[in-house]
Amino acid sequence: MDLTQEQVMSALKTVNDPELFKDIVALNMVKEVRVDGRKVWVHVELTTPACPLKDVIKKDVEEALKKIGAEQVDLELSAKTRGAAIARNSNLLPQVKNVIAVGAGKGGVGKSTVSVNLAVGLARSGAQVGLMDGDIYGPSMPTMLGLRGVPARARGPKIMPHNVHGIHAITIGSLVEQDKPLIWRGPMAHGAFKQLFADNTDWPELDYLVVDLPPGTGDVPLTLCQLLPLTGAVVVATPQQVALDDAIRAARMFLQLETPVLGVVENMSYFVAPDGTEHDIFGRGGAERAAQSLGLPFLGSIPMFTELRINSDAGNPHANFTGNPKLSAALESMVRNLAGQVSLRNLSTPTPELTVS
Numbered sequence: 259m260d261l262t263q264e265q266v267m268s269a270l271k272t273v274n275d276p277e278l279f280k281d282i283v284a285l286n287m288v289k290e291v292r293v294d295g296r297k298v299w300v301h302v303e304l305t306t307p308a309c310p311l312k313d314v315i316k317k318d319v320e321e322a323l324k325k326i327g328a329e330q331v332d333l334e335l336s337a338k339t340r341g342a343a344i345a346r347n348s349n350l351l352p353q354v355k356n357v358i359a360v361g362a363g364k365g366g367v368g369k370s371t372v373s374v375n376l377a378v379g380l381a382r383s384g385a386q387v388g389l390m391d392g393d394i395y396g397p398s399m400p401t402m403l404g405l406r407g408v409p410a411r412a413r414g415p416k417i418m419p420h421n422v423h424g425i426h427a428i429t430i431g432s433l434v435e436q437d438k439p440l441i442w443r444g445p446m447a448h449g450a451f452k453q454l455f456a457d458n459t460d461w462p463e464l465d466y467l468v469v470d471l472p473p474g475t476g477d478v479p480l481t482l483c484q485l486l487p488l489t490g491a492v493v494v495a496t497p498q499q500v501a502l503d504d505a506i507r508a509a510r511m512f513l514q515l516e517t518p519v520l521g522v523v524e525n526m527s528y529f530v531a532p533d534g535t536e537h538d539i540f541g542r543g544g545a546e547r548a549a550q551s552l553g554l555p556f557l558g559s560i561p562m563f564t565e566l567r568i569n570s571d572a573g574n575p576h577a578n579f580t581g582n583p584k585l586s587a588a589l590e591s592m593v594r595n596l597a598g599q600v601s602l603r604n605l606s607t608p609t610p611e612l613t614v615s
């Protein structure tokens with residue numbers, strides 16, 4: 259017997275997005291269904307190109323349709339990053355779907371390293387990504403992106419982000435003299451950040467804009483968080499107790515500002531020697547336990563890898579994803595987990611109507 263649209267839709271309602279814990283019809287991910295006898299063609303739109311579980315969704319759709327007697331299932335998977343409804347109350351950066359701040363309780367824990375690799379990793383998955391270096395105290399992006407000495411470009415009165423490594427990047431390091439410290443206080447930082455990063459920068463349409471915040475919980479990171487229409491924040495911590503206390507303070511700062519914490523990343527979890535042996539230096543797992551105790555998602559651990567430091571100093575972030583498989587696996591897992599958390603946050607965003615033919 260031929261299948262009907264209704265049977266197909268009912269079968270698709272049994273397929274859950276394993277991460278978002280709702281069925282793909284309720285999530286408006288089923289965009290189009292065509293039925294021809296026992297042949298079914300379905301278009302499913304994922305909530306992010308970095309969807310961690312696309313293979314699971316594909317398998318589950320095929321199984322659900324085979325169960326009702328489909329002889330041939332053609333599944334088209336596409337992705338459209340959803341934007342944050344909460345953040346869009348702001349008229350700042352309207353062309354950006356998700357602004358994600360990366361913060362840390364203190365400097366030197368790898369906040370900029372995580373920001374760069376999140377941005378490049380999301381772009382590698384197919385998303386349009388921007389990176390904003392807001393760390394006025396120690397802008398390290400020019401080095402990490404290989405932009406040292408490369409001046410910012412302008413189009414009319416607007417600054418153009420650098421187009422590097424598949425992302426659009428603005429770094430304060432290309433706008434000021436590299437070796438001179440910037441001394442900014444809250445009110446001044448507010449005006450300067452607004453001008454530099456929002457009003458006067460020609461950002462293209464972006465799925466994600468990753469913002470590397472200044473470290474700590476002082477008035478400059480606080481100002482930047484209040485200014486930007488954030489989808490949420492990522493907290494980077496190293497696992498030892500003294501660093502965790504600072505990380506917990508950073509997480510509390512975001513929560514007080516009503517900025518959702520998308521998750522915690524444990525950096526420098528342990529050291530992987532060139533011979534592959536693992537050495538626990540700072541007390542591996544500490545940040546994961548701290549995330550659990552605060553009820554925050556854990557996005558993953560990044561061990562200490564000599565290659566990561568070398569690739570960062572050389573301004574070559576793609577090498578982190580193509581060289582050492584343990585390093586690339588750790589970074590890719592962090593990227594997927596973040597994309598999943600962003601999708602979860604954006605579930606409330608209205609999506610277009612389903613077309614059935």
Ligand code: ADP
Pocket residue numbers: 362364365366367368369370371372398473525526560561562563564566567568570571
């Ligand atoms: P922050 O932004 O928190 O001040 P950075 O990202 O600039 O910290 O990192 C500080 C230094 O540590 C950099 O030289 C960076 O390359 C290095 N680094 C960070 N994370 C790792 C890691 N997991 N393995 C090896 N080196 C790292």
